[in-house]
Amino acid sequence: MSVMTSAAVPPRIALVGNPNCGKTALFNALTGSRQKVANYPGVTVERKIGHFVSPLGRRVQVIDLPGTYSLRARSPDEEVTRDVVLGRFAHEESPDLLVCVADATNLRLNLRLVVELKRLGLPIILALNMMDAAEKRGCRIDAAALSAALGVPVVPTVAIRRGGVQPLLDQIDGAVALAAAADAAESPAPCCSPCGSPNGWSEPSSRELRAYHQEVEGLLARCVTDAGLPPVATRRVDAVLLHPVFGLAFLFLVLFLMFQAVFAWAEAPMNLIDGAVSGLKDWVAATLPDGALRSLLTDGIIAGVGSVVIFLPQILVLFFFILVLEATGYLARAAFLLDRLMGGVGLHGRAFIPLLSSFACAVPGVMAARTIENRADRLATIMIAPLMTCSARLPVYTLLIAAFVPDRPVLGGLVGLPGLVMFALYAAGILSALAVAFVLKGTVFKGAREPLLMELPAYRLPNPRDIALGLFERARIFLARAGTTIFALMIVMWFLASVPGAPEGASEPAIQYSIAGMIGHALEPLLAPIGFTWQIAVALVPGIAAREVAVGVLGTIYALSDSGDALQSSLAGALAASWGLPTALSLLAWYVFAPQCIATLTVVKRETNGWFWPAVMFAYMIALAYGASFVTYRVASALL
Amino acid sequence: MSGQSFPETGQRPGGRHLGELRKGQRARVTGVDETAVVTSLPEGELERRMIEMGLVEGSHVEVLHEAFPGRDPIAIRVNEHTLALRRAEARAVLVAPAA
Structure with missing residues (x-):
């Protein structure tokens, strides 16, 4: 009978966990390229869904939810996690199974969320991710004891290793069958209200939150036999990278390299696209008779869409850097280093990433502002993002500089005058953005800044598969936009x-x-x-x-x-x-x-x-x- | 219950808070009290966020890094993880020097 139900509607599992717990890596390991990104209705948070076929041949749908430390959502991203888990979206019941992903090297903080989720009464599997890193540090976790103490299955996983998710796959099969059987037994009548959904959830008070912590301390005392060594390497690297002087110097070096790459690496593919577009134009022009249709195709559609698609290489190079910096854990450090400086004009340290993206294109920049929890901070960031000099301004700047600025050396031959003018245009954009932010935060968006409470994750080597899938996703979203709205x-x-x-x-x-x-x-x-x-x-x-x-x-x-x-x-x-x-x-x-x-x-x-x-x-x-x-x-x- | 917020709130004479620790100093968290902090958040929210990020009675903290300028924000180790926060909000975390 349960086979019948699962054949009709594939069971849905949701991945929930703290940010930086390797949740997305686990999602990629489970689904490979069988995933797609869409938007949740009414909000603009990306909804990542994929599917896989379990060892028993069952088709399972997986949702990768935005990382969160608690169900008490603070940002639009976290609200999605809460609403999906609680089944609050219309036409979408609570998931059949929650896979809580916990970073095994940072169990105390991660288990806190697990304890909170357990209160919901949904079926849960706890995946202890990054077990290899935990073991390397000499950390000993008794998974069986943890499972007994928590009352949920606990499986160790290594998302970045081939076969590292096999124990989780086996466990999912069992849990899904169990959930389906329980569902069938519980509700013989067709149920319209979400069955067994955690309707009674309410925000935990600080007293309850403290109680969760007590519970976690108890679990750790019973199940972790050796806490292992702290991440010494990360601390040593941070001694340099978070240094008030060397840290900032390194950050500006990274930014400089990034901009250099956005223009240098992207040049060859952009020329290729340019050639292909004009080739296509010529071909259409030669094939079709002169008239409105030919003009629409060549001057309107091909030239127009081509003028946007040509920025794909630059956007991909930029996102390559952002994805790698994010995967290594450096982006959070950049926000830490710049928080005080950006605070001078009332901006949050996290505004750094959206503003940086806006140098390629304001569209991903505005979207990246979602990670800012406070609405006023977020709006201020969105409002100044288009003042960053995006790559679409470059053709205009290049043209006018070539036409009007004589190419003569200035500052004793150190730079050319055209380069200096280009720099001045970029600087004008940045300075005016800061000025606008200052005015906005002093008037419309008055009030204290959102507190900074940000985890600085241990440094990690980025996994090529996760970077590649992330880039692929960006390219698809960008091209889809070029093919619809811009078209x-x-x-x-x-x-x-x-x-x-x-x-x-x-x-x-x-x-x-x-x-x-x-x-x-x-x-x-x-x-x-x-x-x-x-x-x-x-x-x-x-x-x-x-x-x-x-x-x-x-x-x-x-x-x-x-x-x-x-x-x-x-x-x-x-x-x-x-x-x-x-x-x-x-x-x-x-x-x-x-x-x-x-x-x-x-x-x-x-x-x-x-x-x-x-x-x-x-x-x-x-x-x-x-x-x-x-x-x-x-x-x-x-x-x- | 252990969850009760500390009745003896405010800046107790001789009491220290996380916001005044310097780089390298270690301490133990003795309480969370947001009344001394000006924040845009609703009442009780900062306290709950602090607890969710592991700043709860009994946690061990150590100031690892200080940003520039003004040695603010700070990066602290909280038990096993590292957290960045501003000194202004760190005032809400009451600490006692580590034994």
Whole structure:
């Protein structure tokens, strides 16, 4: 009978545990690549689900829940863990089985959560993960005694070793069969309310929390015969990496290498993508007859989606660094080192990671802000993330610098003037972000900062499989977005830029007669005080979809037929001939601030559950952009 | 019960808290009392978070690292794990020098 039920609905197990307990490694070991990431309805926390076939041939669904120290959720991530475990999501009962994952090298803290979860009355298996590391330290845990004392099965696992999860698989089979039988016996009638779900859960008081600790102390006294040595290596490494001087120097070295890699490693694949996109464009152009369809395909869809996909290599390199730094345990140290410095403008140490990601693209940056528990801290971080110079601004910066900044050595030949200007643009972004954060935290998001209470996990070597799966997931999410939202936007933008078409015998480029051209011309008087020509105004309209699109549009307006690097260099010449330096500087200042990225605004809408914050972001960034451009243009005009 | 929060709250004369320990100092936690700390959290929340992170009566702590500037935040060893927190909030953890 239980076989019948399990054939109809595969049993669902959930992995629960502290952060850094190796839960995701265990999830990857169980499911391999048979996993997918989606969002929970209504919230934007990622929902990782996979499945595997147990030794007895049973198909089992696994959910990897965000790591937490307690069911009393503090962040949106932790709320998901609580709500899934308690069966609070609509159309989703409590899992049939909880697999509590505990780091065997840090049993005291990990068992605390197990004791709390045990109160729920759901079937539980305790997986003592990283048993190899615990044994290496001379730690002796009596699993049988622990199992007897806790009243739940206890299995040692080594998620990163081949075959290291076999005992867990065997145990899951037994437990699932037991749970199904119990279910069938308990509720012969079809049950609509969650059967045996922990409805009666309420937040434990501090008194109960202390009682859990007492219980854990009792368990440890009975079941751990030798506590082993503390992680000496981690402590020695931290003596350097958390040093007030050497630690900060090392952090900046890591950041420097990371940026270097984002640009150096990504260059070759980006050229490949660029070549493939223009190849595809040429092929479509040669195959289809001239007309609206060809224009939509080549200028709209292929060029538009291609201009976004080209950033995939940079995003992957950036995420490679972030995943490796996270897996080693260094990211928490970076937050520790920077907490006081970021606190100067009211930001949390954890804001460091989202802001760092935003240098590649604000979209993953805004999403990474989820790890910040406090809503005000999180919103402040989200609001300044787009001020970090993302890689989409680079084509514009490169173009304008090539056109207007003479390549001459400064500071005694140490750096070139173009490099210095580029650095100044990055610095302008960072400094204005800090200033905005300072103002926000002093006004709208007033109040004491969220406390910092962060575990610094022992250093570990990252597991290549986990890094590879993480990167694969990032690539898929990014490409899916390029294939849906951005795809749709590109069609809209193409429509604006090509309808209505140019009249017979028109001498000007077609875009000038289109809706985008009309909007651009209408905007011109508004943009004249900051030195923008009508050509710039027209380019800014489709540039709303994505910043770098403006370069292509300028190319169209100046009636150039080149593409890629050739477009950049010939366009630079055309621009240098037709714009004054104040206009160019003004446009650079505009690009430091302007919120020209629909993808960012939509992700902010998703993350904040409404249009209010994206509207605020758009308004304040436009105001900053206009102000900065105005000042730049006026000062430059007066001086030059 | 052992869970009762300490009735003799406030800064007891001669009582020390985790926030004033310097690098290398060891201590034993004697109580958690958040009344001395200004926080954005609801009442009782900081105390519960401290307990959840292992800062509970009887825990052994040692200050391992101090950040820059102002020797804040601090990284402490709590029994077997390491925790980063700010000195301001560490005031809530009352300690006695380790024997």
